[in-house]
Amino acid sequence: MSAALPGQGPRRAARLRPAWLLTLAFLAWRNLWRNPVRSALTAAAMVFGVTSTIMFIALIEGMKRDMAHQVTDLTLGHLQVHREAFRRNQDLYAVIPDAAAERLRAGTPYRYAPRVYAGALASAGQASTGVRLMGVDPALERRVTSFHRHVRRGRFGLDEPPPAEGPAAGHYPVLVGFQLAKNLRIDVGSELVLITQAADGSIGNGLFRVAGVLKAVDPIMDRMGVVLSMEGWQSLMFLSGGVHELAVKTGDVTLLEEPQRRIAEVLATFPGGEAEGGPLQVRRWDQINPGLSDALALTDISLTIVAVIVLGIAALVLLNTILMSVFERITEFGILMALGMGRGWLMAMVMVEAFFLSLLASAVGAGLGALWAWRLETVGWDISAYMPEGIDWAGVSLEPIYRAYLTGDQVVKGVVFMLVISMISALLPSWTTTRLKPTEAFKR
Amino acid sequence: MPRFPAASPACRPAVTLGLVLALAWLGVAWAAPAVAAEAPDVQAIMRRIDRLWRGDTSHAVMTMVVRTRHYERNMTMEAWSRGKDESLVQIEAPVKDRGVATLKVGQNIWNYFPKINRVTKVPPSMMMGSWMGSHFTNDDLVKESSYEEDYTYELTFHGRREGRAVYEVTLTPRPEAAVVWGKVTMEVTQDALMPLEFRYFDEDGRLVRRMTFDDPRRFGDRTVPARLVMRPEDKPEESTTVIYEELTFDVKLPPDLFSLRSLRQGR
Numbered sequence: 001m002s003a004a005l006p007g008q009g010p011r012r013a014a015r016l017r018p019a020w021l022l023t024l025a026f027l028a029w030r031n032l033w034r035n036p037v038r039s040a041l042t043a044a045a046m047v048f049g050v051t052s053t054i055m056f057i058a059l060i061e062g063m064k065r066d067m068a069h070q071v072t073d074l075t076l077g078h079l080q081v082h083r084e085a086f087r088r089n090q091d092l093y094a095v096i097p098d099a100a101a102e103r104l105r106a107g108t109p110y111r112y113a114p115r116v117y118a119g120a121l122a123s124a125g126q127a128s129t130g131v132r133l134m135g136v137d138p139a140l141e142r143r144v145t146s147f148h149r150h151v152r153r154g155r156f157g158l159d160e161p162p163p164a165e166g167p168a169a170g171h172y173p174v175l176v177g178f179q180l181a182k183n184l185r186i187d188v189g190s191e192l193v194l195i196t197q198a199a200d201g202s203i204g205n206g207l208f209r210v211a212g213v214l215k216a217v218d219p220i221m222d223r224m225g226v227v228l229s230m231e232g233w234q235s236l237m238f239l240s241g242g243v244h245e246l247a248v249k250t251g252d253v254t255l256l257e258e259p260q261r262r263i264a265e266v267l268a269t270f271p272g273g274e275a276e277g278g279p280l281q282v283r284r285w286d287q288i289n290p291g292l293s294d295a296l297a298l299t300d301i302s303l304t305i306v307a308v309i310v311l312g313i314a315a316l317v318l319l320n321t322i323l324m325s326v327f328e329r330i331t332e333f334g335i336l337m338a339l340g341m342g343r344g345w346l347m348a349m350v351m352v353e354a355f356f357l358s359l360l361a362s363a364v365g366a367g368l369g370a371l372w373a374w375r376l377e378t379v380g381w382d383i384s385a386y387m388p389e390g391i392d393w394a395g396v397s398l399e400p401i402y403r404a405y406l407t408g409d410q411v412v413k414g415v416v417f418m419l420v421i422s423m424i425s426a427l428l429p430s431w432t433t434t435r436l437k438p439t440e441a442f443k444r
Numbered sequence: 445m446p447r448f449p450a451a452s453p454a455c456r457p458a459v460t461l462g463l464v465l466a467l468a469w470l471g472v473a474w475a476a477p478a479v480a481a482e483a484p485d486v487q488a489i490m491r492r493i494d495r496l497w498r499g500d501t502s503h504a505v506m507t508m509v510v511r512t513r514h515y516e517r518n519m520t521m522e523a524w525s526r527g528k529d530e531s532l533v534q535i536e537a538p539v540k541d542r543g544v545a546t547l548k549v550g551q552n553i554w555n556y557f558p559k560i561n562r563v564t565k566v567p568p569s570m571m572m573g574s575w576m577g578s579h580f581t582n583d584d585l586v587k588e589s590s591y592e593e594d595y596t597y598e599l600t601f602h603g604r605r606e607g608r609a610v611y612e613v614t615l616t617p618r619p620e621a622a623v624v625w626g627k628v629t630m631e632v633t634q635d636a637l638m639p640l641e642f643r644y645f646d647e648d649g650r651l652v653r654r655m656t657f658d659d660p661r662r663f664g665d666r667t668v669p670a671r672l673v674m675r676p677e678d679k680p681e682e683s684t685t686v687i688y689e690e691l692t693f694d695v696k697l698p699p700d701l702f703s704l705r706s707l708r709q710g711r
Contacts, residue, residue: 093514121573123564130569193562195555201515201577202540205557 024345028352035325042321043361046418049314050365051372053307054414055404058373059381060303062405064296066398071292073146075217076285077113077247078256079263084278086244092118092199094277095242100270108262110250113137113144114243116233120196120204122226124184131180132224133194135233144249147227152178154188154212158229162209172232173211177225181213188212194226196236204236216398248282256284311418314361315425322354323429333433334441343434350433354426355419362415370411376404486597489613492637493630494528494591496668499693501526509685510578517577528588530702535576546575547707548585556707563708572624579653579674579684583624594621600629609634625652636660638669651677663691 083094116135138159198204272279381402525531543558601612626647657669
């Protein structure tokens with residue numbers, strides 16, 4: 001022993017000297033590597049715990065972001081305007097008057113994308129099925145959502161006019177949900193027949209050309225969605241004026257109360273009686289899809305539970321290791337006590353051993369976890385082998401490429417969590433040292 | 445067995461009130477069977493309704509007026525049928541829908557659209573959808589041919605209603621039948637077995653829609669109601685009216701009339 005033993009004599013132990021702490025740390029570090037295999041295995045278990053916790057947090061965070069993005073950036077926008085009757089039962093005639101849309105564009109600094117909807121029968125070859133038509137203004141839609149970039153195969157193509165001649169002359173381009181494309185066995189370039197009940201009572205029917213197949217959007221869009229330009233939609237539906245929906249994009253998705261109030265003020269100046277289809281309403285994305293915001297809150301809880309379980313198991317491994325090493329060294333501890341080392345110092349030494357081990361494991365785990373999560377963030381995890389349809393959760397469909405999202409916060413959380421749980425679990429083995437009596441210790 | 449619901453509320457207190465009134469009750473009880481002289485045969489009523497607008501074959505010209513909150517449309521159409529299972533309807537007017545045709549064979553329906561020159565089969569999911577913008581559904585066309593397999597009949601009323609001697613037959617779906625109605629009641633006149641009103645109820649027993657029949661007209665050797673009005677209960681201002689302008693029975697039809705090929709060619 002290089003320095004004087006710490007805690008010589010119970011009375012002097014009260015005064016703390018830095019040198020003693022150094023000695024303690026030195027002893028603990030040496031003790032740790034007296035059984036390198038055991039320490040390394042324990043560290044490995046803890047590394048695994050920290051790594052997988054960080055990974056898991058990053059994956060869930062990535063999924064949450066994907067879902068929120070999917071909902072706001074992709075289809076919903078930040079806010080939406082509807083007629084009450086349209087929201088309630090998709091009433092074809094419950095439209096937002098064009099004047100209201102113009103007043104909103106002129107009077108508020110937000111961007112608006114008009115949309116129209118209708119049910120129809122789509123058929124291709126022998127197969128036919130019910131679909132939901134969504135008519136958009138391609139130029140305005142681009143400024144509000146990233147729909148145009150969400151094409152799996154083919155092109156967005158809705159802003160192109162139908163070809164003037166050739167076999168597809170006059171056929172407006174459409175985008176179809178990927179599940180619908182599969183069910184109807186159609187792909188880019190296929191002809192699609194759409195039949196519906198037009199707004200004037202006639203039987204709307206027309207030939208369309210599939211310009212692209214969409215990526216996963218939401219269950220309804222995936223299975224029933226046919227997106228086309230306003231003109232294409234009108235060529236079937238003959239609706240005289242107005243739209244069903246305005247998707248709104250504001251400056252900041254987290255500050256929506258003010259825009260909601262301003263839009264509502266403008267809307268209140270338009271009549272909203274029974275004949276028009278009820279009042280005009282503006283709602284935030286989390287009001288439109290409350291299931292999603294609830295689901296996001298739920299993930300945070302489940303995340304904590306999983307982290308506690310994984311790290312708890314790692315901590316139990318640590319507890320076992322430290323306890324074993326304490327039992328092996330009882331004679332040695334007896335000698336130390338006989339030499340005058342206080343019980344408190346003995347316990348501190350064991351605690352420091354546990355701390356070193358978990359610190360080491362956390363550092364390695366944090367590095368590995370961050371590296372892995374970073375890789376999953378940039379490359380993504382292709383789960384299409386297990387879930388070829390993608391993930392379908394809380395009314396949002398996600399692509400079968402799982403992307404993590406790593407923040408420093410997650411790494412710190414994982415490490416701190418591991419250290420705290422480790423120290424708590426190390427209390428038991430280190431406390432047993434305080435119960436030792438030197439005489440009994442020698443007998444062992 | 446026939447019951448006397450119209451008479452019994454009036455007569456039950458009569459029994460308890462004494463002999464005089466009991467005698468009166470007797471009079472009512474005697475009078476009741478006199479309304480329906482012969483025992484009504486449910487099967488006969490149903491057979492009669494079933495074959496009313498349809499012989500072995502038939503040819504009809506109809507107008508259909510669809511009134512909704514948002515539009516009113518007049519359509520003229522020509523229709524052919526053979527037996528219960530085969531029918532073909534073709535729209536003549538308005539010009540915008542001219543040539544649009546529907547072919548029904550058994551449980552299948554195909555539509556033909558001349559503008560795009562395509563035939564599409566109506567999938568099961570669209571069976572409850574409106575047929576040609578009317579208040580009839582595709583399902584109505586298909587189910588028409590399977591009433592006997594889908595329902596059990598029961599005579600639930602016979603007596604006078606609104607001054608007319610009528611029978612009321614209630615159709616209850618068989619447990620295994622894939623039908624949308626919880627119950628259908630058919631009111632027919634006793635003398636000529638002429639339908640007056642069909643009422644369609646959902647599974648909770650709520651009246652969903654009613655179809656009324658009037659304007660009896662003679663077509664060849666039969667008299668049938670020439671006007672059918674379908675009214676949904678939840679939209680009282682809406683209706684679909686079908687008026688038979690011409691109706692001939694047992695006409696000679698080309699053997700391949702009810703085929704996809706003739707549908708595509710405009711018969």
